[in-house]
Amino acid sequence: DYAVWQQGTLEVERMEAHEAYWLSVFTEEAPVLELPTDHTRPAVPSSEGGKVYTSVSAKTAEALKRIAAETGSTLYMVLLAAYNVWLHKYTGQTDIVVGTPVSGRTHADTEPMIGMFVNTLALRNAPSGDKQFIDFVREVKARTLTAFEHQDYPFEELVEKLSVRRDRSRNPLFDTMLVLQNMEQARFSLANVDVRSVELSHPVTKFDLTLNVVEVNQGLHMSLEYSRALFNASTVERLSSHFVQLLTQITERTDASIASLQLVTLEEKQQLHAFNDTAADYPREATIHELFEAQVEKTPNAVAVVYENRQLTYAELNRRANQLAWTLREQGVGPDRIV
Structure with missing residues (x-):
């Protein structure tokens, strides 16, 4: 009705x-x-x-x-x-x-x-x-x-x-x-019976x-x-x-x-804070590129950088960096020049 x-x-x-x-x-x-979400939404729910x-x-x-x-x-x-x-x-x-x-x-x-x-x-x-x-x-x-x-x-x-x-x-x-x-919530009682609500799975x-x-x-x-x-x-x-x-x-x-x-x-x-506590000691007498090249000699095949689905080892990154450095020098870039 x-x-x-x-x-x-x-x-x-x-x-x-x-x-x-x-x-x-x-x-x-x-x-x-x-x-x-943790998982891709399925096409069928x-x-x-x-x-x-x-x-x-x-x-x-x-x-x-x-x-x-x-x-x-x-x-x-x-x-x-x-x-x-x-x-x-x-x-x-x-x-x-x-x-x-x-x-x-x-x-x-x-x-x-x-x-x-x-x-x-x-x-x-x-x-x-x-x-x-x-x-x-x-x-x-x-x-x-x-x-x-x-x-x-x-x-x-x-x-x-x-x-x-x-x-x-x-x-x-x-x-x-x-x-x-x-x-x-209504109370339900029976004589001599203990009644409780139970959560069903x-x-x-x-x-x-x-x-x-x-x-x-x-x-x-x-x-x-x-x-x-x-x-x-x-x-x-x-x-x-x-x-x-x-x-x-x-x-x-x-x-x-x-x-x-x-x-x-x-x-x-x-x-x-613990994740971001990344302070580390390093040799103060060497420059950044000298420290990097020392690491290249130690672990040439270790992964140095990752971006999306691409990655470079220390050796590859060093080779690419040197290529860029020589290209800049050929263009006339020297010390104290702004690039």
Whole structure:
């Protein structure tokens, strides 16, 4: 009955208004999110997925709620703003579409009914480095509220109306989702029986990445669902830790610009410093070219330089350098001459 009712109202004025809104949001073609992946995207999508779990402390969760209160928004809107910033940091893109599910029970008569009413919204936002995060939250709030006002318009109708160019390796309009579960969890009890919820293993994913957030007394529990065809588990663990790092920074510096927020954790910074600690002693009494030629004599066949798929040994590099030197001398180049 509900399906018949919904189909019967698609042509009425209310649905036409919903359609006009969504078509206006996607007047310009939706950008493809170019996430850096571990593996080349397969031509035929794989549904094999994995999950990585992490959590946000109660202190950080409370601070996020204070940002929501200050901006007149909700925890979901603050998380959505952070999620957009997180994606912006990895891609450099300033036009990002994120999917989100909505209950679809906007009519009072649907509240007690059993069935699948969930619809999907494609939320389009514009994170850029020059914006303050707090201002971006207000921007996300305004766009999200308007989108929710028009949530009755079926996602599949929008895809059809937009004549989205189909790519079998991608989903239409967006490749990543954010889901916040903050509904009251009903307690279930039986006499003399201990009842607990159990997480079922379900290694399937519909999108490149889906961040699921559950609000609990101890803070926020998060699971980042990913496509195994694109990402390694270790990479997704790092992505997840970066999101926690971003949320922590946001709560400490609400007036910070998006550009100044960093994903790199303290441990990673220390690792980078170690990687870049390349200072080395060398003989001060010799010139650079003398030191280089001494190395040529030691390891003539060792690789000296690599560029893309080309490489030169020390002997080859020395020969090429000498060829260039003689060519310059033939052109009249000598000491103290600018070339």
